[in-house]
Amino acid sequence: MTKLVIPEPKKTLIPIHGSDEFFPVRRVYCIGRNYAAHTIEMGFDPDKEPPFFFQKNTDNIDTSGQFPYPPESSDVHYELELVVALNKGGSNIKEEDAYDHIYGFGIGLDMTRRDLQGVCKKMGRPWEIGKAFERSAPMGSLTPMSEVGKMESGSIQLKVNDEVRQDGDLDMMLWKIPEQIAILSKFYDITAGDLIMTGTPAGVGPIVKGDKLVGTIDGLQTLSVEVV
Numbered sequence: 001m002t003k004l005v006i007p008e009p010k011k012t013l014i015p016i017h018g019s020d021e022f023f024p025v026r027r028v029y030c031i032g033r034n035y036a037a038h039t040i041e042m043g044f045d046p047d048k049e050p051p052f053f054f055q056k057n058t059d060n061i062d063t064s065g066q067f068p069y070p071p072e073s074s075d076v077h078y079e080l081e082l083v084v085a086l087n088k089g090g091s092n093i094k095e096e097d098a099y100d101h102i103y104g105f106g107i108g109l110d111m112t113r114r115d116l117q118g119v120c121k122k123m124g125r126p127w128e129i130g131k132a133f134e135r136s137a138p139m140g141s142l143t144p145m146s147e148v149g150k151m152e153s154g155s156i157q158l159k160v161n162d163e164v165r166q167d168g169d170l171d172m173m174l175w176k177i178p179e180q181i182a183i184l185s186k187f188y189d190i191t192a193g194d195l196i197m198t199g200t201p202a203g204v205g206p207i208v209k210g211d212k213l214v215g216t217i218d219g220l221q222t223l224s225v226e227v228v
């Protein structure tokens with residue numbers, strides 16, 4: 001047996017809906033600006049942008065239903081996103097083979113310290129401090145693709161305190177799920193256990209303590225998160 005000099009860090013597990021099983025997470029890839037209206041609201045041209053990806057830390061995932069307002073920011077935004085969970089890896093995966101690599105889907109929030117991200121953008125620095133902080137990826141349970149299908153279309157909606165703030169359709173993604181897998185796998189050896197957060201529709205905005213966020217995507221388990 002391997003002897004460890006410190007206790008083993010906790011594994012990140014996401015529950016599977018309607019089961020006592022869990023999905024163990026390896027990496028969390030996130031695509032930026034993947035819905036035209038959101039790209040425009042962030043001040044960019046959706047016709048000119050090739051896709052780009054960043055990562056959150058695996059242990060930023062939080063399934064507790066609570067999001068503690070993070071330190072060192074006064075402009076924290078929600079971004080509701082479809083989460084794709086991979087059950088097979090590879091590199092240079094063809095678009096037509098991409099769905100063979102998907103276990104299932106869930107709902108996630110790409111919580112963002114927008115003020116810190118803005119400083120990073122302006123100064124040409126990496127984004128991590130704005131994107132990959134403690135508990136910055138609230139997530140609900142996963143549903144297998146065998147139950148829910150390919151998720152090529154369907155409503156994606158976020159309510160804050162019962163008011164609709166984000167209201168889109170999965171078919172509005174600029175880069176579709178197979179394209180995202182194909183492109184990611186050119187740059188990385190993607191692996192079973194990897195997640196892809198597939199981008200957010202328009203309507204992102206700030207939160208305050210006490211807000212109740214409810215994210216829905218057709219066919220998936222609702223994600224409810226309270227800002228504490």
Ligand code: MN
Pocket residue numbers: 030031032079081110199200
């Ligand atoms: Mn995002």
